[in-house]
Amino acid sequence: MARELTALIERRGKPGMIVSDNGTELTSNEILRWCSEHRVAWHYIAPGKPMQNGFVESFNGRMRDELLNETMFRNLAHARVVIAAWAADYNTERPHSALDYQTPADYARALTTTIARPAARDDNSARRAIAQPAPIGVNTNRAQVAAG
Numbered sequence: 480m481a482r483e484l485t486a487l488i489e490r491r492g493k494p495g496m497i498v499s500d501n502g503t504e505l506t507s508n509e510i511l512r513w514c515s516e517h518r519v520a521w522h523y524i525a526p527g528k529p530m531q532n533g534f535v536e537s538f539n540g541r542m543r544d545e546l547l548n549e550t551m552f553r554n555l556a557h558a559r560v561v562i563a564a565w566a567a568d569y570n571t572e573r574p575h576s577a578l579d580y581q582t583p584a585d586y587a588r589a590l591t592t593t594i595a596r597p598a599a600r601d602d603n604s605a606r607r608a609i610a611q612p613a614p615i616g617v618n619t620n621r622a623q624v625a626a627g
Contacts, residue, residue: 480504481513488517496520498532534577542569 484497497514499505501523514521524531546565552558574580581589 481509496522498522500524
């Protein structure tokens with residue numbers, strides 16, 4: 480897991496935080512050491528609360544329904560080929576409603592371009608927000624939520 484995370488950082492850059500469940504592969508001393516060495520925060524969702532990581536749960540369900548439940552893998556090499564083909568289709572061919580009906584690859588390209596492109600602005604203007612603000616009425620101050 481640590482090797483794969485390091486490879487992802489090399490390809491995509493370092494995240495501010497990783498959110499995961501409490502699986503043994505994600506709570507090991509090696510992962511804790513990796514977080515410390517790479518200065519990446521790790522947040523574990525509450526046990527029994529998979530919707531705290533809803534995007535991952537949605538993906539896992541789709542992969543299970545469309546691929547894992549439907550495929551009899553002959554061996555590890557066959558599994559790698561079939562899973563890679565499914566992932567390529569999922570990421571480059573299928574539009575996703577959560578991404579405004581873009582493929583994940585197109586969305587990532589557009590996001591990277593938006594971040595990299597210097598905005599035409601004067602020195603007193605703020606940069607455009609990449610993420611949408613929280614809906615009105617949603618409390619984003621976690622300290623108040625925990626204390627309240």
